[in-house]
Amino acid sequence: MLAHETTPLKQTPLHALHLARGAKMVPFAGYDMPVQYAAGVLKEHLHTRSAAGLFDVSHMGQLKLTAKSGKVADAALALEQLVPQDILGIAPGRQRYAQFTNADGGLLDDLMVANFGDHLFLVVNAACKAEDEAHLRAHLSETCEIVSLADRALIALQGPKAEAALAKFCADVSSMKFMDAGPRRVADIDCFVSRSGYTGEDGFEISVPAAKAETLVTALLDNPDVLPIGLGARDSLRLEAGLCLYGHDIDTTTTPVEGALEWSVQKVRRSGGARAGGFPGADKILTQFTQGAARRRVGLRPEGRAPVREGAVLFADPASGEPIGKVTSGGFGPSLNAPVAMGYLPTALSAAGTSVFAEVRGQRLPLKVAATPFVPNTYKR
Amino acid sequence: MTTLYTSDHEWLRIEGDVATIGITDYAQSQLGDVVFVELPKVGRSLKKAEAAAVVESVKAASDVYAPITGEVVEVNEALAAEPALVNSDAGGKAWFFKLKISDKGELGGLMDEAAYAAHTA
Numbered sequence: 001m002l003a004h005e006t007t008p009l010k011q012t013p014l015h016a017l018h019l020a021r022g023a024k025m026v027p028f029a030g031y032d033m034p035v036q037y038a039a040g041v042l043k044e045h046l047h048t049r050s051a052a053g054l055f056d057v058s059h060m061g062q063l064k065l066t067a068k069s070g071k072v073a074d075a076a077l078a079l080e081q082l083v084p085q086d087i088l089g090i091a092p093g094r095q096r097y098a099q100f101t102n103a104d105g106g107l108l109d110d111l112m113v114a115n116f117g118d119h120l121f122l123v124v125n126a127a128c129k130a131e132d133e134a135h136l137r138a139h140l141s142e143t144c145e146i147v148s149l150a151d152r153a154l155i156a157l158q159g160p161k162a163e164a165a166l167a168k169f170c171a172d173v174s175s176m177k178f179m180d181a182g183p184r185r186v187a188d189i190d191c192f193v194s195r196s197g198y199t200g201e202d203g204f205e206i207s208v209p210a211a212k213a214e215t216l217v218t219a220l221l222d223n224p225d226v227l228p229i230g231l232g233a234r235d236s237l238r239l240e241a242g243l244c245l246y247g248h249d250i251d252t253t254t255t256p257v258e259g260a261l262e263w264s265v266q267k268v269r270r271s272g273g274a275r276a277g278g279f280p281g282a283d284k285i286l287t288q289f290t291q292g293a294a295r296r297r298v299g300l301r302p303e304g305r306a307p308v309r310e311g312a313v314l315f316a317d318p319a320s321g322e323p324i325g326k327v328t329s330g331g332f333g334p335s336l337n338a339p340v341a342m343g344y345l346p347t348a349l350s351a352a353g354t355s356v357f358a359e360v361r362g363q364r365l366p367l368k369v370a371a372t373p374f375v376p377n378t379y380k381r
Numbered sequence: 382m383t384t385l386y387t388s389d390h391e392w393l394r395i396e397g398d399v400a401t402i403g404i405t406d407y408a409q410s411q412l413g414d415v416v417f418v419e420l421p422k423v424g425r426s427l428k429k430a431e432a433a434a435v436v437e438s439v440k441a442a443s444d445v446y447a448p449i450t451g452e453v454v455e456v457n458e459a460l461a462a463e464p465a466l467v468n469s470d471a472g473g474k475a476w477f478f479k480l481k482i483s484d485k486g487e488l489g490g491l492m493d494e495a496a497y498a499a500h501t502a
Contacts, residue, residue, distance in 0.1 A: 041439040042414035232413070232440050305417050305461070307437050332416040332439045339417075361419070361435065 012058035013153045013210040014217055021228055029126035031059040034230040041232035045334040048199055048237055049375075052159035053229035054220055061129025062149040062207055065136065066119040069143070075120050078140045079113065084256060084279045086266035090115040095181035095194050097264050099256060100135060105281030105288070106252040107259070108135065110244065114181035114194060121181070121192060123154065123205070125246050153213035158203030158237075160378065161225040166193075166204055169219060173204060178379040187219050198234065200241025200377040239340055240333045242299055242372025248310060249297060249328045249342050255281070257288035258344070260297045265289070295325065296350040299372035300341040302358070304365055307332050307339040312358040314343060319364065324349065327358060333374060340374050341367065385488060386497035387448045392472060393491065395482075399454065403476040404436065404445060404467065407501045413438040415467040420456040420478055427451060427480065429487055434477050436467060449487040451480030 009032040018025065023034030034056065036044060047053055067074035076087040085098040095114035099107045109128040114121040124132045129148075136146045157166055166173045169187040173195070181194035192207035208216050220226055235245070244250045250259045267273050271286045279285075302308045307330060314325040330341030345356065352371045357364040383395045390408035394401040409415065417437040427433050427447035434445040456478045460466060466475040482488075492500060 035440070036413065040413050042416075045439070236439055305464075306419065307417055307442070309442065332437070334414075334439065 010059075012056055013213040014056045014058060014155075017214050017217060018056065018228070023228070023230060026231070028231060029059055031126065033059060034228070036230035036232045037228050039227060041230070041236065042334045044227065044229045044233035045236050047227050048159045048201060048229055048233060049335050050160065051225045051227070052157060052161040052165050052203075053199070053233070054217065054226050055156040055158065055229050055234055056153070056217075057156055057205070058153040058210075058213070059126035060154055061122075061124040061126065061132060062152050062154060063122040063124065063133060063136065064119055064145075064147040064149055065122060065140070066145045066147070067143060068145060070118070072115060072118055072120065075144055076115070078143050079120060080269070080275065081278060082135065082139055082280065083111075083113075084265045084269050084282070084285060085113070086268045086275070087113055087120070088275070089266065089268065092117045093180055093182045095179045095196060099250075099261070099264070100132065101256075101279055101281045101285065102252055103280050104252075105255040105284035107246070107250050107254060107256070108132070108252060110246050110250065112194070112196065114192075116182055116192070121207075127247060149207070151210050152207050153210050154205060154207050155213070155217060155220075156197050156199075156203060156205045157220060157226070158197045158199040158201045158229075160202065162201070162203040163380075165220060165223050165226050166206075168223075169216075176204075176380075178202075178381050187216055189216055191216075195380065198241075198243055199237040200243070200373055200375055201237075202378050202380045236331055236334060239329055239331060239342070240335055240373065240375040241377055242342070242374060244297070244342075245329055254297070254344075255285050255288055255293065257285060258293045258295055258297065262289065292347060294347060295344045296347045297328070297342060298345050298350045299370040299374060300327065300330070300343055300356070300358075300367045301370040301374070302339040302341065302365060302367045305339065306360060306365060308341045308358040308360055308365060308367060312341075312343075312360055314345060314367075315357045315359065315364060316349065318357050318366070324356070335375050342372070345369065384494060385491035386494070386500070387446075387491060388500060389446055389448070390501075391445065391448050393448055393488075394476075395488065398482050398485075400449060400451065400480045400482050401476045402448060402478055402480060404471055405497070405501075406471045409468050409471040409475075412436060412443060412467075413440060415464045418460040418464050418467065418477070420460065421453045423453050423456060425453045427453065437464075445477060447480065448491065449480065450483040452483070453478050454481050455479040
């Protein structure tokens with residue numbers, strides 16, 4: 001308590017801009033971050049789905065991984081010792097979703113890995129970034145240089161009008177496809193741009209030197225289609241998109257198979273693949289690929305109007321029986337105008353359409369297992 | 382008719398021995414967009430400070446406490462269909478429930494409008 005109170009919150013390079021635009025600030029992962037602006041979570045969410053939303057995600061970690069040999073393939077092979085993904089197969093100018101695993105097959109963090117031609121560019125979660133950097137240094141220092149890009153801000157521009165809004169400052173972004181990534185000049189600033197995000201919408205993430213962040217964001221916001229969006233709507237947008245929040249939907253106790261992230265582990269790293277295994281927890285994870293796991297992350301749609309939130313215990317029966325699982329994320333989906341949730345259930349009860357019950361304030365509320373994303377994504381493939 | 386306030390940002394409108402209870406405009410502005418309201422059952426006896434209703438925004442759930450002891454005589458069913466009324470008319474159409482007052486002496490501990498304005502200033 002005291003330690004927390006006496007630790008000053010860190011600020012992103014856009015902190016003053018948030019205050020000037022009337023943001024309500026909250027502590028998040030050690031940073032003073034905007035949870036919402038004057039429009040409020042509901043309007044910010046819907047605006048992102050109908051026009052464009054601009055998010056400050058500068059609290060996230062940005063890292064540069066360069067092989068001492070100078071070959072990006074060597075950096076990729078080095079990183080493959082820590083993640084179950086095919087990193088060598090990421091073409092220059094492309095990006096891929098990955099996870100750091102532990103010896104038990106659990107997840108230390110999830111991240112984005114981009115191939116920038118001569119090095120890899122990594123984006124990791126704010127709450128894990130110090131541990132992630134230490135993890136990389138502990139295992140890869142012999143072969144790789146690891147540089148924390150702490151002098152860069154990170155913003156996301158998301159929604160159907162994101163392309164038009166960004167193209168005013170960098171015509172080249174219109175030709176990018178989902179998960180393309182690389183250095184671009186945006187408004188005469190040296191940026192790294194990827195066509196990706198955390199909302200289920202088409203959009204971009206832009207890494208910008210901290211000193212130029214406010215200039216770029218002010219220029220992007222000087223457009224009636226673009227509104228600043230807080231962490232509140234960022235969470236409801238990613239939940240509707242069925243995307244995991246690290247530390248909630250996935251953590252050190254969940255494997256990629258239990259987390260329903262099999263799609264993110266390419267065949268070349270699975271049993272029988274050319275570079276099968278070789279990452280922490282490979283035995284357990286690869287065994288689960290062939291034999292299945294006892295539990296599985298699922299989408300859940302409450303049948304009533306009441307939101308079912310993180311921590312709610314799940315039951316198979318409306319009145320009796322033992323707990324069978326737990327909700328890991330839950331709230332209200334503004335685009336669906338209905339509550340949505342995610343959680344873990346026994347694999348035998350994880351098929352879409354299965355009825356389960358969540359205990360909320362002493363009552364068992366009915367939910368149905370549902371396919372994710374809850375709201376179809378609009379990625380430009 | 383008297384309107385009184387609690388430090389938990391609820392209002393009570395007193396008419397005879399019945400109190401109509403809702404949350405203040407300040408409270409709704411702090412909660413943000415209300416998406417769900419759970420109301421007590423008619424006939425339920427509530428003790429002062431007991432959790433009586435739940436109001437949920439996109440972000441979080443918050444309890445609404447009984448500001449005084451009494452029996453629930455009516456609830457505002459309109460809130461089930463239109464929770465956003467709490468944001469648009471917190472002090473009026475978005476009343477939550479009506480209590481038959483058990484002990485008028487409990488009203489003495491509540492704030493009048495001027496005191497509440499000072500409390501939220």
